[in-house]
Amino acid sequence: MNTNIAVDARNVGKIYGAGIGAVTALGDVSISIKQGEFFTLLGPSGCGKTTLLRCIAGFETPTSGTIHLSGQDITHTPPNQRPVNTVFQSYALFPHLSVAQNVGFGLKMLGKPAVEVASAVARVLALVKLEDFADRLPQQLSGGQQQRVALARALAPEPEVLLLDEPLSALDLKLRKEMQSELKRLQTETGITFIFVTHDQEEALTMSNRIGVMSQGALLQVGTPHEIYDHPVNRFVADFIGETNFLEGQVDGTRVRIGTGDLLDVQLAGQTGGVTLAIRPEQIGLGAVGSGLTATITETTYMGTDTHYALALGDGSQIIARVQSNSAGALSVGDTVGVSIDTKAVQVLKS
Protein backbone atom coordinates (compact mmCIF):
# COMPACT_ATOMS: atom_id res chain seq x y z
CA MET A 1 0.00 0.00 0.00
CA ASN A 2 1.42 3.33 -1.01
CA THR A 3 1.22 5.62 2.00
CA ASN A 4 1.60 8.72 -0.14
CA ILE A 5 -1.86 8.24 -1.58
CA ALA A 6 -4.48 10.32 0.25
CA VAL A 7 -7.60 9.24 -1.61
CA ASP A 8 -7.78 6.09 -3.66
CA ALA A 9 -11.02 5.49 -5.55
CA ARG A 10 -11.21 2.08 -7.19
CA ASN A 11 -13.79 1.27 -9.86
CA VAL A 12 -16.29 3.62 -8.25
CA GLY A 13 -19.71 3.59 -9.85
CA LYS A 14 -22.91 5.35 -8.84
CA ILE A 15 -26.24 4.51 -10.39
CA TYR A 16 -29.44 6.28 -9.35
CA GLY A 17 -32.67 4.36 -9.63
CA ALA A 18 -33.03 0.92 -11.14
CA GLY A 19 -34.28 -0.76 -14.27
CA ILE A 20 -35.04 1.31 -17.35
CA GLY A 21 -35.11 4.60 -15.42
CA ALA A 22 -31.64 4.07 -13.95
CA VAL A 23 -29.21 6.94 -14.41
CA THR A 24 -25.49 6.29 -14.33
CA ALA A 25 -23.89 9.26 -12.60
CA LEU A 26 -20.48 7.63 -12.34
CA GLY A 27 -19.20 4.87 -14.59
CA ASP A 28 -16.19 2.96 -13.46
CA VAL A 29 -13.90 5.64 -12.08
CA SER A 30 -10.49 4.85 -10.62
CA ILE A 31 -8.30 7.64 -9.37
CA SER A 32 -5.41 8.07 -6.96
CA ILE A 33 -4.93 11.45 -5.35
CA LYS A 34 -1.59 12.05 -3.67
CA GLN A 35 -1.08 13.51 -0.23
CA GLY A 36 -0.58 17.28 -0.23
CA GLU A 37 -1.78 17.58 -3.79
CA PHE A 38 -4.07 20.23 -5.27
CA PHE A 39 -6.19 18.01 -7.43
CA THR A 40 -8.97 19.34 -9.64
CA LEU A 41 -11.91 17.42 -11.04
CA LEU A 42 -12.87 19.29 -14.19
CA GLY A 43 -15.84 18.77 -16.44
CA PRO A 44 -19.12 20.21 -17.66
CA SER A 45 -22.13 20.15 -15.35
CA GLY A 46 -23.63 16.69 -15.03
CA CYS A 47 -20.34 14.93 -15.75
CA GLY A 48 -20.23 13.20 -12.37
CA LYS A 49 -17.52 15.29 -10.72
CA THR A 50 -19.76 16.41 -7.87
CA THR A 51 -21.08 12.86 -7.40
CA LEU A 52 -17.51 11.61 -7.04
CA LEU A 53 -16.79 14.37 -4.53
CA ARG A 54 -19.91 13.50 -2.55
CA CYS A 55 -18.85 9.84 -2.51
CA ILE A 56 -15.52 10.90 -1.01
CA ALA A 57 -17.31 13.14 1.52
CA GLY A 58 -19.67 10.30 2.44
CA PHE A 59 -22.95 11.97 1.41
CA GLU A 60 -23.39 9.35 -1.30
CA THR A 61 -22.52 5.67 -1.15
CA PRO A 62 -21.11 4.28 -4.39
CA THR A 63 -23.15 1.48 -5.98
CA SER A 64 -19.91 -0.29 -6.82
CA GLY A 65 -16.21 0.06 -6.07
CA THR A 66 -14.36 1.23 -2.97
CA ILE A 67 -12.88 4.45 -1.66
CA HIS A 68 -9.78 4.38 0.53
CA LEU A 69 -8.52 7.26 2.64
CA SER A 70 -4.86 6.97 3.63
CA GLY A 71 -5.09 3.22 3.07
CA GLN A 72 -8.32 2.73 5.04
CA ASP A 73 -11.52 1.63 3.38
CA ILE A 74 -14.06 4.40 4.04
CA THR A 75 -16.62 3.41 1.40
CA HIS A 76 -19.34 2.90 4.03
CA THR A 77 -18.10 5.23 6.77
CA PRO A 78 -20.67 7.96 7.59
CA PRO A 79 -19.56 11.53 6.81
CA ASN A 80 -19.26 12.52 10.48
CA GLN A 81 -16.61 9.84 11.00
CA ARG A 82 -14.40 10.76 8.05
CA PRO A 83 -11.45 13.12 8.55
CA VAL A 84 -12.63 14.92 5.44
CA ASN A 85 -14.30 18.34 5.30
CA THR A 86 -16.20 20.06 2.55
CA VAL A 87 -16.47 23.64 1.35
CA PHE A 88 -19.96 23.72 -0.12
CA GLN A 89 -20.91 25.55 -3.29
CA SER A 90 -23.65 27.36 -1.36
CA TYR A 91 -21.23 27.78 1.61
CA ALA A 92 -23.97 26.29 3.88
CA LEU A 93 -22.91 28.48 6.81
CA PHE A 94 -25.03 28.09 9.94
CA PRO A 95 -27.11 31.29 9.93
CA HIS A 96 -27.77 31.22 13.68
CA LEU A 97 -24.11 30.99 14.67
CA SER A 98 -21.45 33.69 14.63
CA VAL A 99 -18.43 33.42 12.39
CA ALA A 100 -16.33 32.10 15.29
CA GLN A 101 -19.02 29.56 16.25
CA ASN A 102 -19.29 28.41 12.64
CA VAL A 103 -15.54 27.93 12.41
CA GLY A 104 -15.41 26.16 15.77
CA PHE A 105 -18.38 23.88 15.04
CA GLY A 106 -16.36 20.90 13.81
CA LEU A 107 -13.88 20.97 16.69
CA LYS A 108 -16.70 21.34 19.20
CA MET A 109 -18.46 18.31 17.73
CA LEU A 110 -15.20 16.38 17.97
CA GLY A 111 -15.37 17.11 21.70
CA LYS A 112 -12.31 19.35 21.92
CA PRO A 113 -12.08 21.51 25.06
CA ALA A 114 -13.34 25.08 24.68
CA VAL A 115 -9.88 26.60 25.11
CA GLU A 116 -8.48 24.50 22.31
CA VAL A 117 -11.44 25.34 20.06
CA ALA A 118 -11.02 29.07 20.74
CA SER A 119 -7.31 29.07 19.90
CA ALA A 120 -7.84 27.00 16.75
CA VAL A 121 -10.64 29.34 15.64
CA ALA A 122 -8.40 32.39 16.18
CA ARG A 123 -5.57 30.76 14.25
CA VAL A 124 -7.74 29.72 11.27
CA LEU A 125 -9.55 33.08 11.14
CA ALA A 126 -6.13 34.76 10.97
CA LEU A 127 -5.23 32.40 8.14
CA VAL A 128 -8.20 33.61 6.08
CA LYS A 129 -7.79 37.21 7.33
CA LEU A 130 -11.15 37.44 9.09
CA GLU A 131 -9.96 38.08 12.66
CA ASP A 132 -12.09 41.21 12.93
CA PHE A 133 -15.30 39.44 11.93
CA ALA A 134 -15.38 36.69 14.56
CA ASP A 135 -18.58 37.95 16.23
CA ARG A 136 -20.55 38.74 13.10
CA LEU A 137 -23.35 36.58 11.75
CA PRO A 138 -22.86 35.09 8.27
CA GLN A 139 -25.59 37.23 6.70
CA GLN A 140 -23.70 40.37 7.79
CA LEU A 141 -20.78 39.41 5.54
CA SER A 142 -20.17 39.85 1.81
CA GLY A 143 -20.09 36.86 -0.52
CA GLY A 144 -16.31 36.76 -0.54
CA GLN A 145 -16.14 36.93 3.24
CA GLN A 146 -18.73 34.14 3.59
CA GLN A 147 -16.58 32.11 1.25
CA ARG A 148 -13.60 32.60 3.57
CA VAL A 149 -15.67 31.58 6.59
CA ALA A 150 -16.73 28.40 4.78
CA LEU A 151 -13.06 27.70 4.05
CA ALA A 152 -12.01 28.43 7.61
CA ARG A 153 -14.80 26.22 8.98
CA ALA A 154 -13.68 23.29 6.83
CA LEU A 155 -9.98 23.85 7.60
CA ALA A 156 -10.33 24.27 11.37
CA PRO A 157 -10.59 20.53 12.22
CA GLU A 158 -7.41 19.98 10.14
CA PRO A 159 -8.91 17.34 7.88
CA GLU A 160 -6.72 14.94 5.92
CA VAL A 161 -8.51 15.97 2.76
CA LEU A 162 -10.41 19.17 1.97
CA LEU A 163 -13.14 18.89 -0.63
CA LEU A 164 -14.18 22.04 -2.50
CA ASP A 165 -17.39 21.90 -4.54
CA GLU A 166 -17.25 24.76 -7.06
CA PRO A 167 -16.65 27.17 -4.18
CA LEU A 168 -15.83 30.17 -6.35
CA SER A 169 -18.70 29.98 -8.81
CA ALA A 170 -20.84 32.53 -6.93
CA LEU A 171 -18.12 35.20 -6.83
CA ASP A 172 -17.50 37.93 -9.38
CA LEU A 173 -14.46 37.71 -11.62
CA LYS A 174 -12.12 39.93 -9.62
CA LEU A 175 -12.93 38.22 -6.33
CA ARG A 176 -12.62 34.84 -7.98
CA LYS A 177 -9.08 35.66 -9.12
CA GLU A 178 -8.18 36.77 -5.59
CA MET A 179 -9.65 33.64 -4.04
CA GLN A 180 -7.82 31.44 -6.53
CA SER A 181 -4.43 32.62 -5.33
CA GLU A 182 -5.72 32.64 -1.76
CA LEU A 183 -6.73 28.98 -2.04
CA LYS A 184 -3.38 28.11 -3.57
CA ARG A 185 -1.63 29.87 -0.69
CA LEU A 186 -3.75 28.13 1.94
CA GLN A 187 -3.11 24.77 0.36
CA THR A 188 0.65 25.34 0.37
CA GLU A 189 0.64 26.67 3.93
CA THR A 190 -1.49 23.92 5.44
CA GLY A 191 -0.17 21.05 3.32
CA ILE A 192 -3.69 19.57 3.29
CA THR A 193 -4.77 17.59 0.23
CA PHE A 194 -7.30 19.68 -1.73
CA ILE A 195 -9.79 18.11 -4.10
CA PHE A 196 -11.37 20.91 -6.07
CA VAL A 197 -14.37 20.55 -8.34
CA THR A 198 -14.96 23.07 -11.11
CA HIS A 199 -16.29 23.47 -14.62
CA ASP A 200 -13.98 26.43 -15.22
CA GLN A 201 -10.96 25.18 -17.17
CA GLU A 202 -8.96 28.34 -16.53
CA GLU A 203 -9.44 27.92 -12.78
CA ALA A 204 -8.29 24.32 -13.10
CA LEU A 205 -5.21 25.21 -15.12
CA THR A 206 -4.01 28.01 -12.84
CA MET A 207 -4.49 26.29 -9.48
CA SER A 208 -3.96 22.57 -9.81
CA ASN A 209 -1.02 20.23 -9.43
CA ARG A 210 -3.00 17.69 -11.40
CA ILE A 211 -6.35 17.73 -13.19
CA GLY A 212 -8.81 14.93 -13.86
CA VAL A 213 -11.08 15.68 -16.80
CA MET A 214 -14.50 14.06 -16.58
CA SER A 215 -17.37 13.67 -18.99
CA GLN A 216 -20.60 11.64 -18.76
CA GLY A 217 -19.56 9.82 -15.61
CA ALA A 218 -16.16 8.78 -16.90
CA LEU A 219 -12.65 10.01 -16.15
CA LEU A 220 -11.12 10.83 -19.54
CA GLN A 221 -7.63 12.03 -18.64
CA VAL A 222 -5.55 12.68 -15.56
CA GLY A 223 -2.43 14.80 -15.75
CA THR A 224 -0.67 18.05 -14.93
CA PRO A 225 -2.17 21.20 -16.45
CA HIS A 226 0.65 21.14 -19.04
CA GLU A 227 -0.02 17.56 -20.05
CA ILE A 228 -3.73 18.16 -20.32
CA TYR A 229 -3.38 21.36 -22.32
CA ASP A 230 -0.56 20.25 -24.61
CA HIS A 231 -1.47 16.60 -25.03
CA PRO A 232 -5.22 16.12 -24.77
CA VAL A 233 -6.12 12.47 -25.28
CA ASN A 234 -9.23 13.12 -27.32
CA ARG A 235 -11.33 15.74 -28.96
CA PHE A 236 -13.51 16.31 -25.88
CA VAL A 237 -10.54 17.15 -23.65
CA ALA A 238 -8.95 19.33 -26.33
CA ASP A 239 -12.20 21.19 -26.84
CA PHE A 240 -12.98 21.57 -23.14
CA ILE A 241 -9.54 22.83 -22.10
CA GLY A 242 -8.92 26.12 -23.84
CA GLU A 243 -9.98 27.05 -27.35
CA THR A 244 -9.12 24.60 -30.08
CA ASN A 245 -9.53 24.44 -33.84
CA PHE A 246 -10.26 21.03 -35.28
CA LEU A 247 -9.33 20.12 -38.84
CA GLU A 248 -10.19 16.75 -40.35
CA GLY A 249 -7.51 15.11 -42.49
CA GLN A 250 -6.10 11.93 -43.98
CA VAL A 251 -2.67 10.51 -43.18
CA ASP A 252 -0.59 10.64 -46.33
CA GLY A 253 2.80 9.08 -45.68
CA THR A 254 4.41 11.05 -42.85
CA ARG A 255 2.13 14.02 -43.31
CA VAL A 256 -1.55 14.80 -43.10
CA ARG A 257 -3.61 16.08 -45.99
CA ILE A 258 -6.36 18.42 -44.87
CA GLY A 259 -9.54 19.45 -46.68
CA THR A 260 -7.89 22.22 -48.67
CA GLY A 261 -5.51 19.68 -50.20
CA ASP A 262 -2.53 21.11 -48.33
CA LEU A 263 -0.12 18.73 -46.61
CA LEU A 264 0.78 19.50 -42.97
CA ASP A 265 4.01 18.14 -41.57
CA VAL A 266 2.62 17.22 -38.14
CA GLN A 267 4.12 14.72 -35.74
CA LEU A 268 2.41 11.39 -36.23
CA ALA A 269 2.59 8.59 -33.73
CA GLY A 270 1.74 5.72 -36.01
CA GLN A 271 -1.77 6.91 -36.89
CA THR A 272 -3.17 6.00 -40.29
CA GLY A 273 -6.35 6.86 -42.17
CA GLY A 274 -8.62 9.65 -40.97
CA VAL A 275 -7.36 11.86 -38.15
CA THR A 276 -8.40 15.07 -36.43
CA LEU A 277 -5.85 17.82 -35.96
CA ALA A 278 -6.24 19.90 -32.80
CA ILE A 279 -4.68 23.31 -33.28
CA ARG A 280 -4.63 25.99 -30.55
CA PRO A 281 -5.48 29.52 -31.80
CA GLU A 282 -2.12 30.81 -30.56
CA GLN A 283 -0.31 28.22 -32.71
CA ILE A 284 -1.58 29.94 -35.84
CA GLY A 285 0.31 32.86 -37.35
CA LEU A 286 -0.82 35.31 -40.05
CA GLY A 287 1.40 36.70 -42.76
CA ALA A 288 1.55 37.61 -46.43
CA VAL A 289 -0.18 35.37 -48.94
CA GLY A 290 2.10 32.63 -50.19
CA SER A 291 3.43 31.40 -46.90
CA GLY A 292 1.53 28.22 -45.89
CA LEU A 293 -2.24 28.10 -46.30
CA THR A 294 -4.40 30.84 -47.70
CA ALA A 295 -7.45 32.10 -45.88
CA THR A 296 -9.93 34.95 -45.84
CA ILE A 297 -10.65 36.93 -42.67
CA THR A 298 -14.37 36.70 -41.86
CA GLU A 299 -14.38 38.40 -38.47
CA THR A 300 -11.98 40.22 -36.18
CA THR A 301 -12.39 40.58 -32.43
CA TYR A 302 -10.13 42.97 -30.57
CA MET A 303 -9.37 41.58 -27.07
CA GLY A 304 -6.76 44.06 -25.83
CA THR A 305 -3.33 42.46 -26.00
CA ASP A 306 -4.62 39.88 -28.49
CA THR A 307 -6.86 40.01 -31.51
CA HIS A 308 -8.95 37.02 -32.57
CA TYR A 309 -9.35 36.44 -36.30
CA ALA A 310 -11.97 34.09 -37.66
CA LEU A 311 -10.61 32.65 -40.88
CA ALA A 312 -12.20 30.73 -43.74
CA LEU A 313 -9.85 28.28 -45.43
CA GLY A 314 -10.03 27.37 -49.13
CA ASP A 315 -12.40 24.45 -48.48
CA GLY A 316 -14.69 26.57 -46.33
CA SER A 317 -13.57 25.22 -42.93
CA GLN A 318 -13.41 27.82 -40.19
CA ILE A 319 -10.48 28.33 -37.82
CA ILE A 320 -9.66 30.94 -35.21
CA ALA A 321 -6.25 32.54 -34.87
CA ARG A 322 -5.08 34.49 -31.83
CA VAL A 323 -2.42 37.03 -32.66
CA GLN A 324 -0.79 39.76 -30.59
CA SER A 325 -2.64 42.91 -31.48
CA ASN A 326 0.32 44.96 -32.71
CA SER A 327 2.16 42.18 -34.57
CA ALA A 328 -0.05 41.50 -37.56
CA GLY A 329 -0.55 45.06 -38.71
CA ALA A 330 -3.94 46.31 -39.76
CA LEU A 331 -5.97 43.40 -41.07
CA SER A 332 -9.65 43.72 -41.70
CA VAL A 333 -12.59 41.57 -42.74
CA GLY A 334 -12.30 40.40 -46.33
CA ASP A 335 -8.50 40.49 -46.46
CA THR A 336 -6.78 37.41 -47.80
CA VAL A 337 -3.84 36.30 -45.68
CA GLY A 338 -1.23 33.58 -45.49
CA VAL A 339 -1.69 31.20 -42.54
CA SER A 340 1.24 29.44 -40.90
CA ILE A 341 0.67 26.64 -38.42
CA ASP A 342 3.17 25.64 -35.74
CA THR A 343 3.00 22.01 -36.85
CA LYS A 344 5.24 20.74 -34.02
CA ALA A 345 2.57 21.70 -31.48
CA VAL A 346 -0.40 20.30 -33.36
CA GLN A 347 -2.05 17.32 -31.66
CA VAL A 348 -3.14 14.44 -33.85
CA LEU A 349 -6.27 12.74 -32.51
CA LYS A 350 -8.09 9.68 -33.80
CA SER A 351 -11.07 10.75 -35.85
Next chain:
Amino acid sequence: MSNAGGQRSKGANGWLLSAPALILLVFAASGPLLIVALYSILEKGDYSGVRWILSGDGWFRVLFERDIFDQTVSLADANLSIFWRSVKLSISTTIITFVLGLPTGWFIATRPAKSRAFWLFLITIPFWTNLLIRTFAIMEVVRNEGILNTALISAGLISDPIQIMYTDTAVLIGMTYVYLPLMVLPLYAAIDRFDFRLIEAGYDLYASRWQVLRGVIVPIIKPGIIAGSILVFIPSLGAYVTPRLLGGGKNMMIGNFIELQFGQGQNWPLGAALSTVLLLIVLVSLVVYTRVSSRDNPNG
Protein backbone atom coordinates in the same frame (compact mmCIF):
# COMPACT_ATOMS: atom_id res chain seq x y z
CA MET B 1 -31.92 58.48 2.19
CA SER B 2 -35.64 58.66 1.89
CA ASN B 3 -37.75 56.05 3.54
CA ALA B 4 -41.21 56.10 2.05
CA GLY B 5 -42.62 53.47 4.38
CA GLY B 6 -41.33 54.86 7.64
CA GLN B 7 -42.11 58.53 7.22
CA ARG B 8 -45.77 58.59 6.47
CA SER B 9 -47.46 61.86 7.19
CA LYS B 10 -49.51 61.90 10.40
CA GLY B 11 -51.58 64.90 9.37
CA ALA B 12 -55.33 65.32 9.81
CA ASN B 13 -55.94 63.28 6.67
CA GLY B 14 -53.92 60.41 8.04
CA TRP B 15 -55.96 60.28 11.23
CA LEU B 16 -59.18 60.48 9.31
CA LEU B 17 -58.19 57.58 7.08
CA SER B 18 -57.20 55.40 10.01
CA ALA B 19 -60.39 56.26 11.93
CA PRO B 20 -62.26 53.05 11.02
CA ALA B 21 -59.36 50.94 12.24
CA LEU B 22 -59.02 53.01 15.42
CA ILE B 23 -62.72 52.86 16.18
CA LEU B 24 -62.68 49.10 15.69
CA LEU B 25 -59.65 48.73 17.96
CA VAL B 26 -61.09 50.90 20.73
CA PHE B 27 -64.63 49.58 20.73
CA ALA B 28 -64.30 46.03 19.53
CA ALA B 29 -61.01 45.01 21.13
CA SER B 30 -60.20 47.20 24.11
CA GLY B 31 -63.79 48.11 25.00
CA PRO B 32 -64.97 44.66 26.11
CA LEU B 33 -61.69 44.13 27.99
CA LEU B 34 -62.21 47.39 29.88
CA ILE B 35 -65.79 46.37 30.71
CA VAL B 36 -64.53 43.04 32.06
CA ALA B 37 -61.88 44.81 34.14
CA LEU B 38 -64.52 47.25 35.41
CA TYR B 39 -67.02 44.51 36.33
CA SER B 40 -64.34 42.73 38.34
CA ILE B 41 -64.23 45.61 40.82
CA LEU B 42 -67.99 46.06 41.18
CA GLU B 43 -70.40 44.43 43.60
CA LYS B 44 -72.28 41.29 42.59
CA GLY B 45 -75.91 41.77 41.62
CA ASP B 46 -78.70 39.88 43.39
CA TYR B 47 -79.32 37.31 40.66
CA SER B 48 -76.81 38.21 37.96
CA GLY B 49 -75.15 41.30 36.61
CA VAL B 50 -73.47 43.89 38.80
CA ARG B 51 -74.37 46.71 41.14
CA TRP B 52 -72.56 49.95 40.49
CA ILE B 53 -70.74 49.93 43.83
CA LEU B 54 -66.99 49.45 44.04
CA SER B 55 -66.02 46.16 45.71
CA GLY B 56 -62.93 43.98 46.01
CA ASP B 57 -65.01 40.88 46.58
CA GLY B 58 -64.64 39.53 43.05
CA TRP B 59 -60.84 39.61 43.26
CA PHE B 60 -60.89 38.36 46.86
CA ARG B 61 -62.86 35.29 45.84
CA VAL B 62 -60.34 34.37 43.15
CA LEU B 63 -57.95 33.13 45.80
CA PHE B 64 -59.89 32.97 49.04
CA GLU B 65 -63.23 31.81 50.35
CA ARG B 66 -65.12 32.95 53.42
CA ASP B 67 -67.02 30.47 55.50
CA ILE B 68 -70.74 31.24 55.41
CA PHE B 69 -71.20 30.60 59.13
CA ASP B 70 -68.14 31.81 61.01
CA GLN B 71 -66.78 34.14 58.28
CA THR B 72 -63.26 32.58 58.57
CA VAL B 73 -61.09 33.10 55.52
CA SER B 74 -59.25 30.23 53.85
CA LEU B 75 -57.50 29.63 50.52
CA ALA B 76 -59.89 28.62 47.74
CA ASP B 77 -58.29 25.24 47.01
CA ALA B 78 -60.85 24.36 44.32
CA ASN B 79 -60.07 27.52 42.34
CA LEU B 80 -56.33 26.96 42.62
CA SER B 81 -56.59 23.36 41.46
CA ILE B 82 -58.63 24.49 38.45
CA PHE B 83 -55.96 27.04 37.54
CA TRP B 84 -53.23 24.50 38.08
CA ARG B 85 -55.01 21.85 35.98
CA SER B 86 -55.53 24.37 33.16
CA VAL B 87 -51.88 25.39 33.09
CA LYS B 88 -50.71 21.78 33.36
CA LEU B 89 -53.02 20.54 30.58
CA SER B 90 -52.14 23.47 28.32
CA ILE B 91 -48.40 22.93 28.74
CA SER B 92 -48.86 19.19 28.15
CA THR B 93 -50.94 19.87 25.05
CA THR B 94 -48.25 22.23 23.74
CA ILE B 95 -45.49 19.68 24.33
CA ILE B 96 -47.43 16.76 22.81
CA THR B 97 -48.49 18.75 19.75
CA PHE B 98 -44.84 19.76 19.28
CA VAL B 99 -43.57 16.18 19.54
CA LEU B 100 -46.22 15.05 17.03
CA GLY B 101 -46.10 18.21 14.92
CA LEU B 102 -42.36 18.33 14.26
CA PRO B 103 -42.18 15.01 12.36
CA THR B 104 -45.47 15.84 10.64
CA GLY B 105 -44.28 19.27 9.50
CA TRP B 106 -40.99 17.73 8.46
CA PHE B 107 -42.76 15.03 6.47
CA ILE B 108 -44.90 17.56 4.59
CA ALA B 109 -42.03 19.97 3.92
CA THR B 110 -39.92 17.18 2.43
CA ARG B 111 -42.64 15.94 0.05
CA PRO B 112 -42.45 16.96 -3.63
CA ALA B 113 -43.99 20.40 -4.14
CA LYS B 114 -46.98 18.91 -5.95
CA SER B 115 -48.18 16.60 -3.17
CA ARG B 116 -47.59 19.09 -0.33
CA ALA B 117 -50.92 20.80 -0.96
CA PHE B 118 -52.63 17.45 -0.44
CA TRP B 119 -50.94 16.80 2.90
CA LEU B 120 -51.61 20.35 4.08
CA PHE B 121 -55.21 19.85 3.06
CA LEU B 122 -55.44 16.76 5.29
CA ILE B 123 -54.03 18.78 8.19
CA THR B 124 -56.44 21.66 7.69
CA ILE B 125 -59.67 19.65 7.15
CA PRO B 126 -60.38 19.59 10.92
CA PHE B 127 -60.16 23.40 10.86
CA TRP B 128 -63.26 23.56 8.71
CA THR B 129 -65.16 21.08 10.80
CA ASN B 130 -67.33 22.23 13.67
CA LEU B 131 -65.52 21.97 17.01
CA LEU B 132 -68.47 20.18 18.62
CA ILE B 133 -68.50 17.52 15.94
CA ARG B 134 -64.77 17.00 16.29
CA THR B 135 -65.10 16.68 20.04
CA PHE B 136 -67.94 14.17 19.74
CA ALA B 137 -65.77 12.22 17.31
CA ILE B 138 -63.03 12.02 19.94
CA MET B 139 -65.66 10.93 22.50
CA GLU B 140 -66.64 8.14 20.14
CA VAL B 141 -63.03 6.98 20.12
CA VAL B 142 -62.25 7.14 23.84
CA ARG B 143 -65.55 6.24 25.58
CA ASN B 144 -65.89 2.89 27.33
CA GLU B 145 -67.82 1.30 24.45
CA GLY B 146 -65.84 3.35 21.94
CA ILE B 147 -63.51 2.34 19.10
CA LEU B 148 -60.34 2.26 21.17
CA ASN B 149 -61.65 0.12 24.04
CA THR B 150 -63.58 -2.21 21.70
CA ALA B 151 -60.45 -2.78 19.65
CA LEU B 152 -58.27 -3.40 22.70
CA ILE B 153 -60.79 -5.82 24.20
CA SER B 154 -61.32 -7.77 21.00
CA ALA B 155 -57.54 -7.96 20.57
CA GLY B 156 -57.44 -9.53 24.02
CA LEU B 157 -55.10 -6.91 25.41
CA ILE B 158 -57.48 -5.84 28.15
CA SER B 159 -60.54 -7.47 29.67
CA ASP B 160 -62.33 -4.39 31.00
CA PRO B 161 -62.58 -1.06 29.22
CA ILE B 162 -60.08 1.62 30.28
CA GLN B 163 -61.85 4.61 31.76
CA ILE B 164 -60.62 7.52 29.64
CA MET B 165 -63.81 9.57 29.32
CA TYR B 166 -64.21 12.28 31.98
CA THR B 167 -60.52 12.22 32.92
CA ASP B 168 -57.72 14.70 32.28
CA THR B 169 -56.35 12.20 29.76
CA ALA B 170 -59.51 12.54 27.67
CA VAL B 171 -59.24 16.34 27.79
CA LEU B 172 -55.56 16.10 26.80
CA ILE B 173 -56.32 13.79 23.87
CA GLY B 174 -59.11 16.10 22.73
CA MET B 175 -57.08 19.28 22.96
CA THR B 176 -54.08 17.68 21.24
CA TYR B 177 -56.34 16.68 18.36
CA VAL B 178 -58.04 20.04 18.15
CA TYR B 179 -54.90 22.20 18.34
CA LEU B 180 -52.44 20.00 16.39
CA PRO B 181 -52.94 21.92 13.10
CA LEU B 182 -52.02 25.16 14.88
CA MET B 183 -48.64 23.58 15.72
CA VAL B 184 -48.06 21.80 12.41
CA LEU B 185 -48.67 24.79 10.14
CA PRO B 186 -46.05 27.19 11.59
CA LEU B 187 -43.58 24.31 11.97
CA TYR B 188 -44.17 23.34 8.35
CA ALA B 189 -43.62 26.94 7.24
CA ALA B 190 -40.34 27.12 9.18
CA ILE B 191 -39.07 23.75 7.94
CA ASP B 192 -40.05 24.69 4.40
CA ARG B 193 -37.67 27.66 4.58
CA PHE B 194 -34.94 25.53 6.16
CA ASP B 195 -31.87 24.97 3.98
CA PHE B 196 -31.43 21.20 4.07
CA ARG B 197 -27.83 21.53 2.91
CA LEU B 198 -27.05 22.70 6.44
CA ILE B 199 -27.72 19.16 7.63
CA GLU B 200 -25.00 17.88 5.33
CA ALA B 201 -22.70 20.62 6.57
CA GLY B 202 -23.41 19.46 10.13
CA TYR B 203 -22.67 15.82 9.35
CA ASP B 204 -19.56 16.85 7.47
CA LEU B 205 -18.35 18.66 10.59
CA TYR B 206 -18.56 15.54 12.76
CA ALA B 207 -22.00 16.17 14.29
CA SER B 208 -24.17 13.15 15.08
CA ARG B 209 -27.85 13.02 14.05
CA TRP B 210 -28.90 14.19 17.49
CA GLN B 211 -26.36 17.02 17.49
CA VAL B 212 -27.54 18.15 14.05
CA LEU B 213 -31.14 18.20 15.30
CA ARG B 214 -30.31 20.06 18.50
CA GLY B 215 -27.53 22.34 17.27
CA VAL B 216 -28.63 23.14 13.71
CA ILE B 217 -32.25 22.29 12.91
CA VAL B 218 -34.07 23.30 16.12
CA PRO B 219 -32.35 26.69 16.56
CA ILE B 220 -33.02 27.62 12.92
CA ILE B 221 -36.70 26.64 12.93
CA LYS B 222 -37.16 28.20 16.39
CA PRO B 223 -39.42 31.03 15.16
CA GLY B 224 -41.83 28.32 13.96
CA ILE B 225 -41.59 26.47 17.27
CA ILE B 226 -42.32 29.66 19.21
CA ALA B 227 -45.24 30.60 16.96
CA GLY B 228 -46.73 27.10 17.14
CA SER B 229 -46.36 26.91 20.92
CA ILE B 230 -48.06 30.26 21.42
CA LEU B 231 -50.86 29.39 19.00
CA VAL B 232 -51.51 26.13 20.88
CA PHE B 233 -50.93 27.27 24.46
CA ILE B 234 -53.20 30.32 24.48
CA PRO B 235 -56.41 28.72 23.19
CA SER B 236 -55.68 25.61 25.28
CA LEU B 237 -55.60 27.72 28.42
CA GLY B 238 -58.99 29.21 27.63
CA ALA B 239 -60.48 26.01 26.18
CA TYR B 240 -64.17 25.57 26.96
CA VAL B 241 -65.93 23.03 24.74
CA THR B 242 -63.32 20.26 24.87
CA PRO B 243 -62.90 20.07 28.67
CA ARG B 244 -66.65 20.52 29.09
CA LEU B 245 -67.54 17.50 26.94
CA LEU B 246 -64.56 15.22 27.51
CA GLY B 247 -63.78 16.16 31.10
CA GLY B 248 -67.39 16.07 32.25
CA GLY B 249 -68.60 18.40 34.95
CA LYS B 250 -65.89 17.92 37.52
CA ASN B 251 -62.61 18.21 35.58
CA MET B 252 -63.07 21.89 34.88
CA MET B 253 -60.61 24.21 33.24
CA ILE B 254 -60.55 27.98 33.70
CA GLY B 255 -62.85 28.52 30.74
CA ASN B 256 -65.56 26.34 32.27
CA PHE B 257 -65.09 27.93 35.66
CA ILE B 258 -65.52 31.42 34.24
CA GLU B 259 -68.63 30.34 32.34
CA LEU B 260 -70.00 28.92 35.61
CA GLN B 261 -69.69 32.32 37.32
CA PHE B 262 -71.56 34.14 34.57
CA GLY B 263 -74.18 31.38 34.39
CA GLN B 264 -75.29 29.27 37.32
CA GLY B 265 -72.91 30.93 39.79
CA GLN B 266 -74.46 34.34 39.14
CA ASN B 267 -71.26 36.02 40.27
CA TRP B 268 -70.22 38.31 37.44
CA PRO B 269 -67.48 40.15 39.40
CA LEU B 270 -65.76 36.85 40.21
CA GLY B 271 -66.10 35.72 36.59
CA ALA B 272 -64.67 39.03 35.40
CA ALA B 273 -61.79 38.80 37.87
CA LEU B 274 -61.06 35.22 36.78
CA SER B 275 -61.07 36.34 33.13
CA THR B 276 -58.59 39.10 33.96
CA VAL B 277 -56.38 36.61 35.80
CA LEU B 278 -56.47 34.31 32.75
CA LEU B 279 -55.43 37.21 30.55
CA LEU B 280 -52.59 38.05 32.92
CA ILE B 281 -51.38 34.42 32.97
CA VAL B 282 -51.31 34.44 29.16
CA LEU B 283 -49.43 37.75 29.01
CA VAL B 284 -46.88 36.73 31.63
CA SER B 285 -46.32 33.33 29.96
CA LEU B 286 -45.82 35.04 26.60
CA VAL B 287 -43.26 37.45 27.98
CA VAL B 288 -41.39 34.76 29.91
CA TYR B 289 -41.48 32.31 27.03
CA THR B 290 -40.19 34.70 24.40
CA ARG B 291 -37.52 36.05 26.78
CA VAL B 292 -36.27 32.58 27.68
CA SER B 293 -36.33 31.21 24.16
CA SER B 294 -34.54 34.17 22.62
CA ARG B 295 -31.89 34.21 25.33
CA ASP B 296 -31.34 30.47 25.06
CA ASN B 297 -28.11 29.98 23.13
CA PRO B 298 -28.11 26.59 21.37
CA ASN B 299 -24.32 26.61 21.39
CA GLY B 300 -23.98 27.40 25.08
